Amino acid sequence: MKLQKGKSPRILPAETRVKVLTHMDDVDGLVSAALVLRRFPNASIKTFTKRKEMRGEYDIVVDLPLLKSLRTHVWIDHHQATIQEGRCREKIHDPSARSAAGLLAKYLNLKEGELVGIANRADSASYFTDPPLNFKKNYDPAWDVNDAVKAITLSRRFWELAKVLACEGLEGVRRKFRTEISHIRRLRRKAEKIVQMLSKKVEEQKPDSMILLMPKAERRGSRIGGHIVFSLYQKGLKAFAVFTAGGFCWINVRRGFKKIDCSKVARRYGGRGHRFVGGAHIGIEKLDEIKHEFEKAGLKSMIVDLRKLSW
Numbered sequence: 001m002k003l004q005k006g007k008s009p010r011i012l013p014a015e016t017r018v019k020v021l022t023h024m025d026d027v028d029g030l031v032s033a034a035l036v037l038r039r040f041p042n043a044s045i046k047t048f049t050k051r052k053e054m055r056g057e058y059d060i061v062v063d064l065p066l067l068k069s070l071r072t073h074v075w076i077d078h079h080q081a082t083i084q085e086g087r088c089r090e091k092i093h094d095p096s097a098r099s100a101a102g103l104l105a106k107y108l109n110l111k112e113g114e115l116v117g118i119a120n121r122a123d124s125a126s127y128f129t130d131p132p133l134n135f136k137k138n139y140d141p142a143w144d145v146n147d148a149v150k151a152i153t154l155s156r157r158f159w160e161l162a163k164v165l166a167c168e169g170l171e172g173v174r175r176k177f178r179t180e181i182s183h184i185r186r187l188r189r190k191a192e193k194i195v196q197m198l199s200k201k202v203e204e205q206k207p208d209s210m211i212l213l214m215p216k217a218e219r220r221g222s223r224i225g226g227h228i229v230f231s232l233y234q235k236g237l238k239a240f241a242v243f244t245a246g247g248f249c250w251i252n253v254r255r256g257f258k259k260i261d262c263s264k265v266a267r268r269y270g271g272r273g274h275r276f277v278g279g280a281h282i283g284i285e286k287l288d289e290i291k292h293e294f295e296k297a298g299l300k301s302m303i304v305d306l307r308k309l310s311w
Helices: 027-039 100-107 113-123 142-151 155-176 178-205 225-235 262-268 284-296
Strands: 019-021 044-046 056-062 070-077 087-093 209-213 239-243 249-253 277-280 301-305
Touching: 027 044, 027 056, 027 100, 027 113, 027 142, 027 155, 044 155, 056 100, 070 100, 100 113, 113 142, 113 155, 142 155, 142 178, 155 178, 178 225, 178 301, 209 225, 209 284, 225 239, 239 284, 249 262, 249 284, 262 277, 284 301
Parallel strands: 019 044, 019 056, 056 070, 070 087, 209 239, 209 301
Antiparallel strands: 239 249, 249 277
């Protein structure tokens, strides 16, 4: 589709080859890609590995900031603090929405409650169950989607996962991406040992927050760190900052703790996010600044260096 035709993607025939840019690292971006493929089976789904690669002309940009280097017919996002400098004809931005996928489904007039529900629960960290360590227990199936996408490192494999989710649903994901899902669950089982070790330190030192420096296995996303963070919330901590080996930092605060707005902190460093979670492309050279953000909120921080751990 050519943008100059002026036709909204929502009214185009199913066979149209729309060009879409979305987020590769999380469930919301994946479900958004799957929704597009259900509406437009021939769609071209693009992702990026580096922020500088987010450029070009698209029909739909979803679950991403609208950078100045982007031009799109419709931009769809739900993050509170997000860049809106690029050009678009239709803008759908609703920070009250639980996921960008939910906004996209409405835009495309799709009745996809199951997929949207998965994106909603994943993006707000409100799964029905705790994260599974294997395939044996009765757990929220949204974890299968989360664990599959967290293991993906290639754009081609991301497209294959989105296609399976769109055409074969959850059973297809679990069957065809079992190796990837198993990999994340092995990491999670190893992370359990770290949780036990840190739990003892928390009991001894009684911090209010924690700053984690993650090993090389955590180059992107929150594969290991996420499990550690949400497990340690049960110990009474109120906030976390997780620095990954890939030069990214994500900040998470416990729901109900209102002295830190993660979206505002992330925006100051060129990132984006929500009230309780945000992130930016910064390295450990900014550790003291993030620690100071916690101190301003009255939090005592514990710094934990896990970079030498072998995964």
